[in-house]
Amino acid sequence: MRRAIAVDGNLPPRAPRWAWVLPRLAAILVPIVIGALLWLLHHNDLDDQRTTMISDVLWLEQNLRFQMERNLEQLRLLNIDTVETRATPTYDARAQALIQNGSGLVQIVRLDRIGRLRSVTPAAAPDQRQRLRSLAVFTEASRRAVQLDKPIYSKPFNLDVDDPCFAIFVPHYNDRPADVIVGVYSVHALLYQMVPWWFTEKYRVSVMDANGATLSSKSRVQTSDSDLSYQVAFDPPGQGYTLAVVAYHHGTRLLPALLMMTIVLLTVAILVSLWAVKRHVQRRHVAEKALREEYAFRKAMEDSLLTGLRARDLDGYIVYVNPAFCQMVGWSADELIGREPPMPYWAPEEMAQTLTVYEQIMAGTAPHEAVELRFQRKNGERFDALIYEAPLIDANGVHHGWMASMLDITERKRAEERYRQQQDKLQFTARLVTMGEMASTLAHELNQPLSAISSYATGCLNLLDDSNGAAAAESDVVHTLRKVVAQAQRAGQVIRRVHEFVRRREPMQEPCAINTVVEDATGLIEVAARWRGVRLQLDLAPNLPPVQVDKVMIEQLLLNLIRNGMDAMAQTVADQRLLVVATVSHERGVCVSVSDRGPGIAPAVAAQLYEPFFSTKQEGMGMGLNICRSIAELHHGRLWFEERANGNGTTFSLWLPVE
Numbered sequence: 001m002r003r004a005i006a007v008d009g010n011l012p013p014r015a016p017r018w019a020w021v022l023p024r025l026a027a028i029l030v031p032i033v034i035g036a037l038l039w040l041l042h043h044n045d046l047d048d049q050r051t052t053m054i055s056d057v058l059w060l061e062q063n064l065r066f067q068m069e070r071n072l073e074q075l076r077l078l079n080i081d082t083v084e085t086r087a088t089p090t091y092d093a094r095a096q097a098l099i100q101n102g103s104g105l106v107q108i109v110r111l112d113r114i115g116r117l118r119s120v121t122p123a124a125a126p127d128q129r130q131r132l133r134s135l136a137v138f139t140e141a142s143r144r145a146v147q148l149d150k151p152i153y154s155k156p157f158n159l160d161v162d163d164p165c166f167a168i169f170v171p172h173y174n175d176r177p178a179d180v181i182v183g184v185y186s187v188h189a190l191l192y193q194m195v196p197w198w199f200t201e202k203y204r205v206s207v208m209d210a211n212g213a214t215l216s217s218k219s220r221v222q223t224s225d226s227d228l229s230y231q232v233a234f235d236p237p238g239q240g241y242t243l244a245v246v247a248y249h250h251g252t253r254l255l256p257a258l259l260m261m262t263i264v265l266l267t268v269a270i271l272v273s274l275w276a277v278k279r280h281v282q283r284r285h286v287a288e289k290a291l292r293e294e295y296a297f298r299k300a301m302e303d304s305l306l307t308g309l310r311a312r313d314l315d316g317y318i319v320y321v322n323p324a325f326c327q328m329v330g331w332s333a334d335e336l337i338g339r340e341p342p343m344p345y346w347a348p349e350e351m352a353q354t355l356t357v358y359e360q361i362m363a364g365t366a367p368h369e370a371v372e373l374r375f376q377r378k379n380g381e382r383f384d385a386l387i388y389e390a391p392l393i394d395a396n397g398v399h400h401g402w403m404a405s406m407l408d409i410t411e412r413k414r415a416e417e418r419y420r421q422q423q424d425k426l427q428f429t430a431r432l433v434t435m436g437e438m439a440s441t442l443a444h445e446l447n448q449p450l451s452a453i454s455s456y457a458t459g460c461l462n463l464l465d466d467s468n469g470a471a472a473a474e475s476d477v478v479h480t481l482r483k484v485v486a487q488a489q490r491a492g493q494v495i496r497r498v499h500e501f502v503r504r505r506e507p508m509q510e511p512c513a514i515n516t517v518v519e520d521a522t523g524l525i526e527v528a529a530r531w532r533g534v535r536l537q538l539d540l541a542p543n544l545p546p547v548q549v550d551k552v553m554i555e556q557l558l559l560n561l562i563r564n565g566m567d568a569m570a571q572t573v574a575d576q577r578l579l580v581v582a583t584v585s586h587e588r589g590v591c592v593s594v595s596d597r598g599p600g601i602a603p604a605v606a607a608q609l610y611e612p613f614f615s616t617k618q619e620g621m622g623m624g625l626n627i628c629r630s631i632a633e634l635h636h637g638r639l640w641f642e643e644r645a646n647g648n649g650t651t652f653s654l655w656l657p658v659e
Contacts, residue, residue: 023274023277023278026274027271027274027275030267030270030271031267031271034263034264034267037260037263038260038264041256041260045256046228049228049247050228050230053202053203053228053229053230053245053247054230056199056202056203056245057203057230057232057243057245058232060195060199060205060243060245061232061234061243063194064104064190064194064234064243067103067104067194068103068104068168068185070103071098071103071104071105071168071183072151072168072170072183074098075098075108075151075168075170075181075183076151076170076172076181078091078094078095078098078108078181079170079171079172079179079180079181080172081094082110082179082181091110091119091121092119092121095108095121096121096122098183099121099122102193103193103194104185104186104189104190104193104194105183105184105185105189106165106184106185106186106189107120107121107122107124107159107182107183107184108120108121108181108182108183108184109121109132109167109181109182109184110179110180110181110182111142111179111180111181111182112179112180113146113179113180115139115142115143115146115180116133117129117132117133118179120132128159131159132159135157137154137155137156137157138154138157138167138182140154141153141154141155141167141169141182142169142180142182144169145169145170145171145180146171146180148171149171150171151168151169151170151171152168152169153166153167153168153169153239154166154167154168154169154239155239155240156209156215156239156240156241159184159186163186163187163188164186164187164188164207164209164215164216165184165185165186165187166184166185166187166239166241167182167183167184167185168182168183168185169181169182170182170183187207187215187216187241188216190207191205191207191216191217191218192218195218200218201248202247202248203245203246203247203248204217204218204245204246204247204248205217205218205243205244205245206218206243206244206245206246207234207241207242207243207244208231208241208242208243208244209240209241209242210240210241210242214244215241228246228247229244229245229246229247230244230245231243231244231245232245302322302323303322303323305322305324306324307324307405307406307407308321308322308324308325308326308327308328308329308385308405308406308407308408309321309322309324309325309403309404309405309406310322310325310403310404310406311392311401311402311403311404312392312401312402312404313400313401314362314399314400314401315340316340316341316358316362317338317339317340318336318337318338318339318343319337319338319401320337321333321336321337325406328375328377328383328385328406328408329344329345329375329377329378330345330377330378330379331344331345331378341355341358342354342355344378345375345376345377345378346375346376347374347375347376347382348376349374350373350374350375353373354373354375357371357373361389361402362402364391366389370386370387370388371386371387371389372384372385372386372387372409373385373387383408383410384408384409384410384413385406385407385408385409386406386407386409387404387405387406387407388404388405388406389402389403389404390402390403390404391403423630450487450491452483452484452487453484453487453488453491456480456481456483456484456487457484459476459480460477460480460481460484463476463477463480464477508550509548509549509550509635510548510549510550510551511546511547511548512546512547512548512549512551512554513544513546514544514546514547514549514583514590514592514656515540515541515544515583517549517551517554517555517558518538518540518558518581518583518592519538519540520551520555521554521555521558521559521562522536522538522558522562522581524555524559525559525562525563528563528566529562529566529579532566532569532570532577533574533577534566534569534577534578534579535577535578535579536562536579536581537578537579537580537581538581538582539580539581539582539583540582540583541582541583541584541585544583544585544590545585545590545658546658547589547590547635547656547657547658548635548659549635549656550635553631553634553635554631554635554654554656556627556631557627557628557631557632557639557654558581558592558594558654560624560625560627560628561594561628561652561654562579562581562594564624564625564652565579565594565595565596565598565650565652566579566596567617568596568598568599568649568650569596569597569598569649571598571599572597572598576597577597578597579594579595579596580593580594580595581593581594582595586655587655588657588658589637589655589656589657589658590655590656590658591653591654591655591656592653592654592656593651593652593653593654594651594652594653595644595649595650595651596649596650596651597644597648597649598649598650600643600644600647600649600650601641601643601650606641609625609641610625610626610629611626625639632654632655632656635656635657636656636657637654637655637656637657638654638655639652639653639654639655640652640653641653
């Protein structure tokens with residue numbers, strides 16, 4: 001089945017309304033969802049950082065406690081060894097080593113059982129030793145450690161102005177109260193020696209007193225305002241100290257941020273793509289709407305056409321027909337589309353001619369002008385069609401088949417036939433009228449040669465009865481008889497011309513001398529001219545070539561022109577009624593002109609002069625000049641008129657070609 005051009009022309013249906021709502025709803029929801037995910041991710045990331053920071057702080061606090069526990073054990077062993085061995089040099093070396101171990105101890109002080117200062121490692125200046133003796137915190141802590149017989153931490157005190165300290169007092173009993181070893185911790189040294197480097201890269205570590213004042217800090221770099229901080233009590237040993245940690249950096253970490261940024265960028269790209277698609281769909285919707293309107297308009301024009309349209313592909317299959325074509329042939333589009341020759345509307349009696357035209361079209365050799373063919377309708381009725389066939393070429397110049405426009409010319413041909421028959425009848429009627437008009441003329445014309453014959457015959461009888469001069473009488477009789485014969489032949493020619501003129505026959509063209517035709521025509525009407533007082537003047541050019549004409553028709557044409565010239569001079573002064581019939585060689589032919597001295601032809605009359613049934617005569621039928629022009633055209637000639645010089649009459653000219 002061949003593909004057919006859609007005659008209904010339905011375009012794809014429009015997208016449903018919800019199809020437009022969903023992208024807009026998605027465009028609104030996607031940013032909201034992405035924003036919520038970003039907020040949740042940021043919030044979870046802060047929670048993770050806080051958890052990590054608390055874990056790090058607890059680890060740091062635990063690490064400090066472990067180190068201070070180890071220092072406590074070292075101080076206890078140092079005190080036991082010192083009391084039992086009394087080895088002062090060994091004590092100094094071990095105390096010095098303990099301080100240099102980097103565990104936060106800055107001094108190791110040895111007190112006796114009543115709190116008196118015995119030694120300071122490293123050696124202190126006298127004013128510093130005096131300051132240690134004067135510290136109430138120092139004395140109180142020593143006393144309590146001896147009384148409780150266990151290590152205790154002192155309250156914070158300052159050895160220097162900017163060096164907050166605290167101390168661990170380690171007593172030793174060996175059957176009697178013994179010395180107390182005091183390990184002095186500097187907060188600055190504790191932080192700088194015990195806090196690892198990687199911890200300070202992430203956090204700012206500070207030790208704060210009970211009033212919130214910062215006693216010491218690992219770093220001097222100030223942190224930005226941040227809510228990512230944590231404090232833990234450093235008590236004991238600090239007794240009111242607080243270990244505060246603040247993160248240098250917080251917020252979303254790099255990798256999740258990169259992932260989210262990627263998601264955001266992709267989301268933006270999707271939104272931009274949706275926006276571009278929306279614009280494209282809108283433009284397409286506008287184009288489809290314009291296409292629908294344009295198609296509806298073209299379909300309306302197509303349905304309104306009275307000309308049948310038919311498209312065929314290169315193989316001759318019908319791919320498209322319009323309603324006018326279907327109405328002409330009586331078959332529907334569904335019945336015709338996809339059909340191959342012979343078509344159902346081809347008339348059987350015209351099958352050979354129609355097939356020949358079809359093959360010429362398929363071969364591309366069909367004539368460019370229209371072709372007339374006879375088809376049949378579905379009900380068997382025949383009709384005449386005028387077909388214009390042209391190549392079907394698209395906008396890219398590709399030849400897809402053939403496009404034909406078809407007109408039903410049955411009524412037109414019938415009208416032409418009726419008009420032709422009417423013309424024949426009018427010509428026949430004109431001949432009859434002319435014959436009637438000529439009847440009286442011919443009667444008078446025939447009366448002349450017959451009267452002459454009678455007179456000549458009487459003369460001959462008189463000569464034969466005369467007995468004198470027989471020889472002379474014989475020559476006169478012969479001469480008279482020749483005139484009788486000539487007049488009889490003239491009467492016979494008149495009768496024969498009338499017979500040929502009245503008889504209906506096809507044009508019989510033969511070579512004729514135009515001057516002879518003119519003489520014969522004027523001979524027929526010269527009697528009528530004398531009656532009307534019109535002088536006929538022949539101005540015939542010699543040696544004119546013969547013309548191929550129907551002599552009787554040309555005589556009829558000239559008789560009509562001469563008669564019209566005489567009628568035009570009806571009101572002319574009698575001595576000026578001159579009708580000149582002239583012949584001349586003109587433009588590869590001969591020209592016969594009939595000039596009168598009438599009033600001429602008015603411009604309004606001239607425009608309608610050759611129209612059928614238009615006449616300025618009361619008794620005229622208005623067919624004379626129309627018939628004359630038809631006779632001229634039948635002989636491939638021309639008939640025209642022009643005003644004579646000085647407006648003195650009109651000249652009608654007949655030009656006939658010379659082959």
